[in-house]
Amino acid sequence: MGKLKMTAQVVSQECIATDVYSLVLKAYEIAKQAAAGQFVSVYTKDGSKMLPRPISLCGIDKESGTIRLVYRVVGFGTTEFSKLKTGDTIDILGPLGNGFDKQDKKAILIGGGIGIPPMLQLAKELSCEKTIVLGYRDEIFLNEEFEPYGNVYMSSEDGMHGVKGNVIDAIKKYGIDGDMIYACGPMPMLRGIKAYAAENGIICQISMEEKMACGVGACLACVCQTKDIDEHSQVHNKRICKEGPVFYAEEVEL
Amino acid sequence: MNMSVNIAGVEFKNPITVASGTFGSGMEYSEFVDLNRLGAVTTKGVANVPWAGNPTPRIAETCSGMMNAIGLQNPGIEVFKNRDIPFLKEYDTKIIVNVCGRSEADYVDCVEKLGECDVDLLEINVSCPNVKEGGIAFGQNPKALFDITKAVKAAAKQPVVMKLSPNVTDITEMAKAAEAAGADAVSLINTLTGMKIDVNRRTFAVANKTAGVSGAAIHPIAVRMVYQVANAIKLPIIGMGGVHDTESALEMLMAGASMVAVGTANFSNPYATVQIIDGIEAYMKKNGIDDIHELIGCVK
Numbered sequence: 187m188g189k190l191k192m193t194a195q196v197v198s199q200e201c202i203a204t205d206v207y208s209l210v211l212k213a214y215e216i217a218k219q220a221a222a223g224q225f226v227s228v229y230t231k232d233g234s235k236m237l238p239r240p241i242s243l244c245g246i247d248k249e250s251g252t253i254r255l256v257y258r259v260v261g262f263g264t265t266e267f268s269k270l271k272t273g274d275t276i277d278i279l280g281p282l283g284n285g286f287d288k289q290d291k292k293a294i295l296i297g298g299g300i301g302i303p304p305m306l307q308l309a310k311e312l313s314c315e316k317t318i319v320l321g322y323r324d325e326i327f328l329n330e331e332f333e334p335y336g337n338v339y340m341s342s343e344d345g346m347h348g349v350k351g352n353v354i355d356a357i358k359k360y361g362i363d364g365d366m367i368y369a370c371g372p373m374p375m376l377r378g379i380k381a382y383a384a385e386n387g388i389i390c391q392i393s394m395e396e397k398m399a400c401g402v403g404a405c406l407a408c409v410c411q412t413k414d415i416d417e418h419s420q421v422h423n424k425r426i427c428k429e430g431p432v433f434y435a436e437e438v439e440l
Numbered sequence: 441m442n443m444s445v446n447i448a449g450v451e452f453k454n455p456i457t458v459a460s461g462t463f464g465s466g467m468e469y470s471e472f473v474d475l476n477r478l479g480a481v482t483t484k485g486v487a488n489v490p491w492a493g494n495p496t497p498r499i500a501e502t503c504s505g506m507m508n509a510i511g512l513q514n515p516g517i518e519v520f521k522n523r524d525i526p527f528l529k530e531y532d533t534k535i536i537v538n539v540c541g542r543s544e545a546d547y548v549d550c551v552e553k554l555g556e557c558d559v560d561l562l563e564i565n566v567s568c569p570n571v572k573e574g575g576i577a578f579g580q581n582p583k584a585l586f587d588i589t590k591a592v593k594a595a596a597k598q599p600v601v602m603k604l605s606p607n608v609t610d611i612t613e614m615a616k617a618a619e620a621a622g623a624d625a626v627s628l629i630n631t632l633t634g635m636k637i638d639v640n641r642r643t644f645a646v647a648n649k650t651a652g653v654s655g656a657a658i659h660p661i662a663v664r665m666v667y668q669v670a671n672a673i674k675l676p677i678i679g680m681g682g683v684h685d686t687e688s689a690l691e692m693l694m695a696g697a698s699m700v701a702v703g704t705a706n707f708s709n710p711y712a713t714v715q716i717i718d719g720i721e722a723y724m725k726k727n728g729i730d731d732i733h734e735l736i737g738c739v740k
Contacts, residue, residue: 188471191710229708234504236655236708279710397497399506399707402471404464406484406513407499420490420515428468 187219189402191279196270197252203327205259206300207268208244214251216280221246222288222308223370223393223432226253226280227401230263238279239263240398240427242370244303244328245310256303256328282401283431286368286391290314294364294388295336296353296379297321298371302328304393308368309335317362321353321375354378364388373440380435390435396426403428411439441724442731443717445479445698447676448599448624450560452479452534452699455732456689456717459654459680459703460485460538460563460603461510465524466531472710477717480534482701483524485565487540488549490516500636500645505655505682506704507634509648512540512571517553525557534560536601540568544588548595555597562598563678564588567605567630569652579605579630582617589621599624601678604669606658607633611665612672619673627678627701628669629662655704658682663695670696670737684712686719693720696737 194211202208216226220243227238245254259268270276286308293316297305302320309318309332316336320329326347332338340348341356349356353375356362369379370393383390396408409423413436416424424430424438443454457480463469466481475481493513500507514520520537528535537559541547551562566579566588578588585602593600602618604611606629615626631652636645645651662681670677679697683689684705692700705712720732729735 191472233656235501236504236704237499237501237506238708397499399499399508399704400462400468400710401707402468402710404468404484405462405499405508405707406493406510407496407508409493409496409498409513418515419513420519421492421513423492423513 187215189280189282190215191277192216193275194278196272196274196276198272199270201268202256203325206327207257207259209255209257209267209270210252211255211276211278212251213253213278216278217246217251217253218248220253220281221285222311223285223304224281224283225431226255226278227282228255228263228267229277229279230266232262232266235263237399238401240282240395240401242304242393243281244306246307258300279401283427284429286393286432288312289366291365291389292316294319294357294362294367296367296369296371298353298375299323301371301375301393304370305368306331317364319353319356319362321356321371322347352378354382357382367391369393377440380440383435391432392435393431394426394433394438395431398427401427412437413439441721443721443724445732445736447678447698448561450534450599454479454717454720455693455699456713456720457482457536457678457699457701458706458713459701460565462703462706466528469706469710473714475531475533477714478533479699480536480560481528482536482563483538484514485512485538485540485568486514486517486520486550487512488517488546488553490514495647497645497647500651502634502636502653502655503657505653505657506707507636507646507651507653508631509646509651511648512568514540517550521553521557525559529558536561536563538563538565538603540565542571544591547588547592551592551595559598561601561625562596563601563603563627564592565603565630567603569605569607569631569633569650576605576607579614580608582613585614586617586621589618589623593622601625601627603630604628605630606661606665606681612668615669615673619675623675625676625678626669626673627680629658629665629681632658632661654682656682656684656688659684659688663691666692666697667695667739683716684708686716686723689716689720690723690735693732693735694737694739698736
């Protein structure tokens, strides 16, 4: 098996918050291989849009052969996806990227904004003790779905939900500790978490994003800077779509 | 039915290759397509030493295309020789190595190091719009192109293909300079220099400010230039620029290209190359064409 491009059928789609959609696709060949932290490239039906949109896997159900994508509508492609109805089809390529390196260590799962969805599948796959920290700007989503997997703490910029501030503020306020941080979210959040993890001696994995073209490691569009010379590139660059999107925080320069 | 073509004494099983930079050295796409089916794999540009490339974002989507300013990130010739060439030698396909440099000495050094390697053609990238030194500096002035072609030819063990830029007033002047300097073939077109502005961030969509536009949107320009060059010089042409399906590949052949490279289309359809090969074969069968040469340059 391996990566493949396929036409997937829409099982269901619902709007779960303003501009945030949950799309379930029948994609047996991708579901059976996929793991938390991986993503799929999603193609629009408009021939004038040539590049696929990389979207993380929020859910993987190997039994039913479905995958779940939770995404925010930000432009043309995601607007088109948001209109898909049960029974419609959509072309996807995957599973792509490396996924999280799951360790049996007391875990802190941190998601920020539209970086929250991949943490839900990770929460399901990690059998160890874990605490979940979710950061929002204002409106909350997916938080209830995390509850079966551990204690859930929240932060929001307006203070309406959980701690007023960001995920680091929540971690400090509630004294959340662990031996491994897994995080996905906007770059300022990842920088903050990397610094917090380093200060507190916690091992940290972060999931990154960048504009992508091929999604499979060929075009070198989506590189991030690395501390050491990378074996593949021979320079201080790693491919987010191939060696990533998940990196140990100390490997990369943010 | 004959689909094989010959460029500078090298026999290709069919006229389809890939555009440099869109296919790595074939490793990543070998998960999707059988590389044995391709006429050749054209590798991502390689220099005499590793290059880090440009800052991100390196790409942006445009209408029916995209733009990139990768900046020729590459691992350098030593790693390429020991890793990428042996990988491709496992397949029954020809190898076209794209070579980039910042100075004449860089190109010559890289070409000399490739002399001992079992590769079929060298494609010299003098047309990348995204690096400040070298690259396009050699590709926008006929005298500079003549000189770099001469220098590379003197150092090269394999036949030399000069890759031309469309960012010139008259591409036939550049093609004539390459021919006069002894090039064995030309390939065209590289990307067209463009710019996109991100109105939400109110800055350039690509960090390099300018970037090379590719994809279906540029195909008619590429066909026109291939046609012009085919009528201006006697050298064989590898045609590229927005080829995304059988029809757009056939257009390139009919305009005068002996080989056709598929580039950006690999990103929207990783199976594009083999689908185009199958499509050309089906077209030939349907139209009773026994030899691909009946199509090459058939539109005068």
